[in-house]
Amino acid sequence: MYSKAILILIALILLGLGVIFLIAAARNISRLFVAIPLIALGGGIILYSMKPTPQIYKVTVQWEPGGKVLAQELKCPRCGATLPPPDPTKSMDIIKCPYCGATIKLEEQPIW
Incomplete structure (x- = not known):
């Protein structure tokens, strides 16, 4: 529960830094090489943290014979x-x- 919230918080910080570097890339194009990985990493963390956890279903199988059950001695x-x-x-x-x-x-x- 708390791990998802922490991951989303980290992702939002990375996305914010990525946007700041993206805006700063208007002056110096080399900052774009920092902005794109930060935005991609933040988006990837958000996608990973929002992935639903698989639900485990318990299935009980009971077998009943189809016809009459006759006790026979096997030879x-x-x-x-x-x-x-x-x-x-x-x-x-x-x-x-x-x-x-x-x-x-x-x-x-x-x-x-």
Whole structure:
């Protein structure tokens, strides 16, 4: 809050000095080489300080199954062993059989 006010104050001082050097450049053209950077720096600081800060939005995603949820025992198609349930925190759709090492991909059946 205060940093923006301080930046704007510094920028206004730089702009004021730039205008003074710009007016003085009527007598001595070399003062123009000081006036232009002062005005540009003051304007740049004002543009930087007026830039809005990004807002952070918290998004919560909840998943609910589309159809009926039926508890089925997963079996390995190779050896017929019972497979462990997939870990919902990792959103795994691939399960590895602990007995034969087969990799099984799970697919959700569509509602329609």
